Amino acid sequence: MATVELLFSALPEHVRTARLVAAAVARRAGVDEAVLDELRLAVGEACSRAVGLHISNGVTSPVRVVLIEDEKKFSIEVGDDAPGPSAAALAAARGASGDPGSSVPAQDDGGADGEDDMGLAVISGLVDDVEVTADESGGLIRMSWPTTPAHVLS
């Protein structure tokens, strides 16, 4: 099991770097080119959410991204140190995505909470294998994609 770990200060400008690193490592690991766009978007959503949670909670520690290459799958874990009921938020987002188009998302364009929900909705819509956990010490989003082992030499 090979890993790449990335720590970055909770600043919006670093989210793009996290996306690029995740996509580069995923490509090397053999994740299908067709899903790299989705992977890039999902990891960006998870990191944007973590950055937002750190900023709104005044958390000064960095956001953690762990990229894990297994034999048959590639996993990404995005961890934050902000306390919060993320699992409940994901359940709400899942409910919303199960009934698309029912309404305009109830959020102001400056509202962090609405964007948080929409970010989770996008992640749950994009990624089949996703798990969101949270406790008082922080939250973790785990996502994984299948890989094609023959691809690793490229």
Place this chain on the structure above:
Amino acid sequence: MDLSLSTETVGDRTVVRVGGEIDVYTAPKLREQLVELVNDGSYHLVVDMEGVDFLDSTGLGVLVGGLKRVRAHEGSLRLVCNQERILKIFRITGLTKVFPIHTSVEDAVQATD
């Protein structure tokens, strides 16, 4: 890549051409542009997304915010997009039912409700 923005008036519509990546870092610039246009009295906006390489939920939030602002003045906000990877984000969030999405700026400029 950063975000590029330019505007052009076509009849009673204002076309906003967006290029680059719309994410948590760059979306505030797009929000400022849309707010400025509405404050200046442009209530019928066409946002041309053909030059957009990346769009996330922060960008969607800004577009929804723009829609709310123009609707407050009985205006409209239409999108121009042919890129499948961008359209997919609108589909999975159900926003294809909220925004009129056109295949060309010409089509969007001529469209009426």
